Amino acid sequence: MINWYKKNKRDLPWRKNITSKDYAYKVMVSEFMLQQTTVSTVIPYFNKFIKKWPSIKKLSKANLDEVLLSWQGLGYYTRAKNLLKTSNFVCNQHNAIVPSSLKKLKELPGIGDYSAAAIRSIGYNKKAVAVDGNVKRVIARYYGLKGTLKDNSEIINQIALRICPDRSNRVYTQAIMELGAIICKPRKYDCKKCCLKKNCRSYKQNIVHLIPSKKIKLYKEKLNCISFLIVDQHKSVLMKKREDTKLLANQWELPSTNWVKKPPKFSKICTPFPKSNWKNTNFRLKHIFSHLELENVVYISEKKIGGKSKNFKNFEWIDNCNLKKIVVTTMTKKILKKFNLVQT
DNA sequence: AACACGGGGAC
DNA sequence: GTCCCAGTGTT
Incomplete structure (x- = not known):
């Protein structure tokens, strides 16, 4: 999977300049934007945002109306509010350094289990288990877990923890998510191209289309x-x-x-x-x-x-x-x- | 455990 | 039309 990723990874703006001082900040911004939002939607917003506020110190000096304006059209506007709050908190309490410990990350408004792990892993290349929608789907299919993702959330988290490598966590985290986003998609998945097909249970049993099962639609x-x-x-x-x-x-x-x-x-x-x-x-x-x-x-x-x-x-x-x-x-x-x- | 919270893209 | 997206906070 890692080799597949290295060959096929997308050129996403938040993956640039890994060694720069503001890299973890940029990862944090991208993770806020990417919550329940597709990569293609996020890219232009991310570029504009980073151009305007290239560092966490600059962001912390912004006012909410400005940040909301740059968020306009992206949806889930509480994220913008929380991102500003978080940048202020990090500047005041953490000397303008985005924390790398899960505990401290999760104290920040707008950062939950997934984002804390993603920032630690992608931002700092330290071990963390980031389980997003892509990872859940890849695991559910690979292990042939029938039922909804919600039904299987317990076992999925256990498996995710077990298979997470100690080293090269930054690459691994992005690789498994990228596999879900490009190959193991909800629909139009491309099993023929998948590097995991040899041992994928739902592929071997030809039940990929059944996994995960749809969640019951709620009345709108x-x-x-x-x-x-x-x-x-x-x-x-x-x-x-x-x-x-x-x-x-x-x-x-x-x-x-x-x-x-x-x-x-x-x-x-x-x-x-x-x-x-x-x-x-x-x-x-x-x-x-x-x-x-x-x-x-x-x-x-x-x-x-x-x-x-x-x-x-x-x-x-x-x-x-x-x-x-x-x-x-x-x-x-x-x-x-x-x-x-x-x-x- | 369920709900509130946007908007858009793919089919 | 339907599904769902690099989820989190509140109730």
Whole structure:
């Protein structure tokens, strides 16, 4: 497997300059970004992030809005918050050196079992057992473990510990993950090319397609809302900042109704400017989150001079130029794009 | 042990 | 449409 990896490994930006002083920091940043996120999605974000904050000391001087802006579109925004917290903690408590012990790594916000092991192994080449989704799948197939990954999590962790080598841990950790990502993929796996096929139980028994078995799908709540797009005479858009907790924390979005099960009926009284002339755009946007679906109907209006608004708490008129400087939810971004108020 | 937390890519 | 991705924190 190691030989296969050395020959076939991908040229990923966080694998460069292993000897540089900031290498462990870069590995840490990559591990935050890679949580539940594919490599191809992460690469451009990682490059931009490291260009802006090449060292942990520089990152620790950033403010949250800046970090969230560079995270915009990547999802799971608590990661950005935790990464900033962690960099501050490391600068204050660990002399700006990313720790290499599992215990100290796991004290850092946003770093759990997997990330601690990955940073120790990939960042410092010290022994650690990093078990991510790829590793679980490779082990489950190689040992022919039927059932879901969750059913087998205990035994998978035991095996992972047993087969983890003491030496060259950095290469091993990446090799087994890379095998899962390139060859032993969830679908369209390529067993013919797999260096482990000789002893792979599910390959020999021809049950690769059954392993791991799918986890039962959970019901996704379907919600609805109306968003209000209002532009003033200077082409500024009225935006609202979300609360700093929970979903899409601290991000800006169009003013909108609550998210409710039954599609809300339009009424001027729910709009930010009840006296304006609101029109249904007939534009509907379905947005999928990990745990719910939201169907968004967009109403549009131009602000009348002298029109009064109801409640300006957390509301602000944002001009076109400043729209790209604030963190906007992906959903609102799509709406603004549809009405040619933002590029890209 | 179950749920909250994004968004996109592959099929 | 479905699955799932270099998971973590909260309840």
